[in-house]
Amino acid sequence: MPSVYDFTATSLAGEEIPLKRFEGQILLIVNTASQCGFTPQYKGLQELQQEFAPRGFSVLGFPCNQFGHQEPGDAREIEQFCTTNYxxxxxxxxxxxxxxxxxHPLYQYLKDEKSGLLGxxxxxxxxxxxxxxxxxxxxxxxxxxRPEGLTKEIEALL
Structure with a gap:
């Protein structure tokens, strides 16, 4: 049965990361943007990371510029924004x-596995x-x- 561990993604530093590296962890995979009305959710995502990482949890952030061109920066700018602000x-x-x-093939898989309300x-x-x-x-x-609203769901999986 296929899983997210079958995919590879490129880090902001340009390294190819097999998602198998996260095998056995609970993951929250999120498409992000630096200039979005939801950008302050980075704070909640980071709080989830800090609280649950010791128990085998990780957020994985995937910047995307497909919605309102709200992620115009390059990898260095994205990393600097995330580090400095959140x-x-x-x-x-x-x-x-x-x-x-x-x-990205990972997102094709994610969408195939769980459709949204409107497709x-x-x-x-x-x-x-x-x-x-x-x-x-x-x-x-x-x-x-909101990320903090997912706490009980994450805890149930941990």
Whole structure:
């Protein structure tokens, strides 16, 4: 059975990261943007990372510029923004497409596994996919879902 561990993604530093590196962890995979109304969610995502990382949890951030061109920066600018403004310590990956013919294969898989209310396409930045320890997608949350509102769901998987 396929899982998120079957994919590879490029880090902001340009390193190819096999997601198998996160095997056995609970993951929250999020498409992010630096100039979005939901950008302050970085704070909540970082708080989840700090609270649950010792128990086998990680947020994985995937910058995306497909919605309102709200992630115009390059990898260095994205990293600087996240570090300076939100002290992000969770893994951030290179900017990707989440929809369309150039969508990253991981996002094709995530969308196939959990469709949204209006179909499988990602509707905006900060859509969140919760993944269990076996690499299976167990939930999809809309951009309006605040990270701190996912605490009980994450704890149940831990």
């Amino acid at each position: 002290a992000v310590t969770f893994p951030m990956f290179a900017k990707i497409d989440v929809n369309g013919s150039n969508a 499988s396409a990602i509707k905006w930045n900060f859509t969140k996919f919760l993944v269990d320890r076996t690499g299976q997608v167990v939930a999809r949350h809309a951009p309006t879902a």
